[in-house]
Amino acid sequence: MVSFPDISADLKSAMPELRGRVLANEPLGPLTWFRVGGPAQVLFTPVDEDDLAYFLAHLPADIPVYVIGVGSNLIVRDGGVEGVVIRLSPRGFGTIVAEGDTVRAGTAALDKRVAEAAAAANIGGLEFYFGIPGSIGGALRMNAGANGGETKDVLVEARGVTRAGETVTFTNAEMGFVYRSHGVDPSIIFTSALYRGTLMEPEKIRARMNEVQQHRETAQPIREKTGGSTFKNPPGHSSWKLVDAAGMRGFRVGGAQVSEMHCNFLINTGDATAADIETLGETVRDRVKAHSGIELQWEIKRIGVAG
Numbered sequence: 617m618v619s620f621p622d623i624s625a626d627l628k629s630a631m632p633e634l635r636g637r638v639l640a641n642e643p644l645g646p647l648t649w650f651r652v653g654g655p656a657q658v659l660f661t662p663v664d665e666d667d668l669a670y671f672l673a674h675l676p677a678d679i680p681v682y683v684i685g686v687g688s689n690l691i692v693r694d695g696g697v698e699g700v701v702i703r704l705s706p707r708g709f710g711t712i713v714a715e716g717d718t719v720r721a722g723t724a725a726l727d728k729r730v731a732e733a734a735a736a737a738n739i740g741g742l743e744f745y746f747g748i749p750g751s752i753g754g755a756l757r758m759n760a761g762a763n764g765g766e767t768k769d770v771l772v773e774a775r776g777v778t779r780a781g782e783t784v785t786f787t788n789a790e791m792g793f794v795y796r797s798h799g800v801d802p803s804i805i806f807t808s809a810l811y812r813g814t815l816m817e818p819e820k821i822r823a824r825m826n827e828v829q830q831h832r833e834t835a836q837p838i839r840e841k842t843g844g845s846t847f848k849n850p851p852g853h854s855s856w857k858l859v860d861a862a863g864m865r866g867f868r869v870g871g872a873q874v875s876e877m878h879c880n881f882l883i884n885t886g887d888a889t890a891a892d893i894e895t896l897g898e899t900v901r902d903r904v905k906a907h908s909g910i911e912l913q914w915e916i917k918r919i920g921v922a923g
Contacts, residue, residue, distance in 0.1 A: 721809055756809055
């Protein structure tokens with residue numbers, strides 16, 4: 617059983633006004649869609665943005681910090697994560713408010729729920745979120761997109777907290793969005809986002825959301841233990857086609873397998889380790905590079921140390 621030195625008591629004593637929950641050597645596997653990985657040395661769940669800012673302002677600068685959302689696009693390695701892992705809860709960071717043609721959402725809100733809230737307010741333009749199995753924090757971090765839409769198309773501004781505990785706001789332009797990434801300091805922890813859509817007839821919005829859902833159900837292994845799209849699409853190519861052409865459909869390493877349904881999805885068939893999944897991904901990258909000369913880039917985030 618992997619474990620780290622317990623620093624939780626020291627952190628708590630240095631932060632007498634802290635309100636959030638601090639847990640030592642807390643398993644992270646159950647918090648990820650792959651259901652694999654070791655523990656966090658410290659898992660902190662802040663009550664709200666002020667609590668998060670207070671924690672970061674008093675956290676020693678030499679302690680690493682990682683943020684996880686719903687764990688849908690994440691591999692936690694088997695050796696766990698040294699330092700502090702921060703998990704924003706729906707209770708503290710999951711509020712969604714639609715007003716006029718705008719939607720403000722906390723970063724723990726599920727993308728799908730934001731799309732639903734927009735639709736309920738007759739706000740179109742966010743339907744693509746209905747098909748993304750993550751939270752708004754990850755959507756900001758990755759410029760998440762699907763079915764012809766991307767976060768950059770509808771975001772007005774994003775709010776976050778710096779590693780020093782200061783609150784900051786970024787306009788769409790300041791986010792520096794590119795394909796599946798952004799230009800903001802990676803230490804920023806996003807806490808909320810403001811979107812602007814277009815007022816539309818509810819029937820049109822619902823029809824579009826139904827199309828998105830049907831595509832997911834027929835083309836993606838959404839009922840498996842998976843991390844979503846594994847690799848970014850190279851310019852002019854589809855990753856799944858490159859993986860398929862390299863003969864990797866259904867390929868296995870231990871308990872990890874390339875999905876038979878969609879070649880850009882890796883799945884935990886039941887007993888995979890994080891090492892199995894990551895090794896499978898690297899094997900796929902090697903085979904694709906050998907077959908097509910194209911080097912696939914990971915879209916799934918990987919954190920922690922090997923077991």
